[in-house]
Amino acid sequence: MKKIKFSEITPEKIYLKRRDFIKKLGLSTSSLMVGQNFLNGAKASTQNLELTEYRYISTYNNYYEFGTRKSDPVEKSQNFKTSPWSLTIDGEVKKKITLTVDEIKNSFPIEERIYRLRCVEGWSMIIPWMGFSLSKLLEKASPNSKAKFVEFTSVYDPEQMPGQRYPILQWPYKEGLRIDEAMHPLTTMVTGLYGKELPNQNGAPLRLIVPWKYGFKSAKAIVNIKFVERMPTSSWMRASPREYGFYSNVNPRVDHPRWSQASERVIGSGILSERIPTAIFNGYGEEVANLYSGMDLKKNF
Numbered sequence: 001m002k003k004i005k006f007s008e009i010t011p012e013k014i015y016l017k018r019r020d021f022i023k024k025l026g027l028s029t030s031s032l033m034v035g036q037n038f039l040n041g042a043k044a045s046t047q048n049l050e051l052t053e054y055r056y057i058s059t060y061n062n063y064y065e066f067g068t069r070k071s072d073p074v075e076k077s078q079n080f081k082t083s084p085w086s087l088t089i090d091g092e093v094k095k096k097i098t099l100t101v102d103e104i105k106n107s108f109p110i111e112e113r114i115y116r117l118r119c120v121e122g123w124s125m126i127i128p129w130m131g132f133s134l135s136k137l138l139e140k141a142s143p144n145s146k147a148k149f150v151e152f153t154s155v156y157d158p159e160q161m162p163g164q165r166y167p168i169l170q171w172p173y174k175e176g177l178r179i180d181e182a183m184h185p186l187t188t189m190v191t192g193l194y195g196k197e198l199p200n201q202n203g204a205p206l207r208l209i210v211p212w213k214y215g216f217k218s219a220k221a222i223v224n225i226k227f228v229e230r231m232p233t234s235s236w237m238r239a240s241p242r243e244y245g246f247y248s249n250v251n252p253r254v255d256h257p258r259w260s261q262a263s264e265r266v267i268g269s270g271i272l273s274e275r276i277p278t279a280i281f282n283g284y285g286e287e288v289a290n291l292y293s294g295m296d297l298k299k300n301f
C-alpha cells in the first residue's frame, strides 16, 4: 500500500509560476520536466513543451457519451457518478479480478507523467497526468497463453450519459491494444491530472493514455479490461473502418482520408493556436518504434 504524499504532487499554481519563470528566462520547459517522475515522454517532441493550462484541458474535450461538441463534456458530466466504481479484468486470464477504484489507487504508486495527447482531428495538448503503468494492473490478473490482445470497455449508462441515447457510436465505447502495447511502460492508467482528481470530462475515475497513438485509443471511464485471442473491433473501427484502423499510431505520413495529419494545432498557445509539425509516434518513437519493426505502418494504420 502506497499513497501519494502531498509533497509528491505539484499544485497547478506552482506549475503555472514555474512556467512563467521558464518563459521569462526563455528556456524550454523540458528542463523543468526532467525532475519529475516522467518517462522521457515529452523529451522526444522537442517543440513546444509547455504544459497546456488546466482550463483548456478541462473544457475542450472529446467524450461522445456526453455529446459531440467540445463543450458538452464539461457542461454535462458534472453530476456523473464516479463512485462506487469497479473495474473487472477477465477473458483469457488465470484469475479474473474485480477491484474498486480505491483498491487500484492504493495498490500502485501514482506518478506524474507528462505526455502529449494528439487528437486525430489535428490538435494537441501537453498534459501532466497522474497514474501508473497499466502493466502493473494487468499482471495481477495473469493472462494465459491464448491472450494476444486487450479490449477496453467504457461505462454504459445512458441515464447519466445523454450522448449514449443516440447512435453516434456503438455503445459502450470500446478500444483495443495488442498485448505488448498494453504492457508497454508508457501505457498509463490515469487517475488524475495536475496533481488533482481526474475531472469527469477527462474520463474519471479511470482512463487510459497511450501516448504514441491518436487520442481516441485512450478510452475514458473504463469498467472492463478483457484479454482476448483475436484483434478486437473498436467503436471507431466499427463506425468508419476506412478512417480508423486498429493501430492508429500517430503518423504524419499517413493522412486521414479527409485531412492531412502532417501538423497539429497546439491548444492554448495564443489566440491563433500555433501549428507545429506532427512527430511520428507522437514523439515517442525511441520508446515504441521497436514494437512495429517489420510492419508496414501505411497498411496497418
Ligand SMILES: Nc1nc2c(c(=O)[nH]1)N[C@H]1C(S)=C(S)[C@@H](COP(=O)(O)O)O[C@H]1N2
Residues within 6 Å of the ligand: 057, 060, 061, 062, 063, 064, 065, 117, 118, 119, 120, 154, 173, 201, 202, 203, 214, 215, 216, 217, 218, 219, 220, 221
Ligand atoms: N469513452 C470515451 N473515451 C474517449 C472518447 C470518447 O468519446 N469516449 N474520446 C477519445 C478522444 S477522440 C480523445 S481525443 C480523447 C480526449 O481526451 P481528453 O478530453 O481528456 O483530452 O479521449 C478519447 N477517449
Ligand SMILES: [Mo]
Residues within 6 Å of the ligand: 062, 118, 119, 120, 121, 214, 215, 216
Ligand atoms: Mo480525438
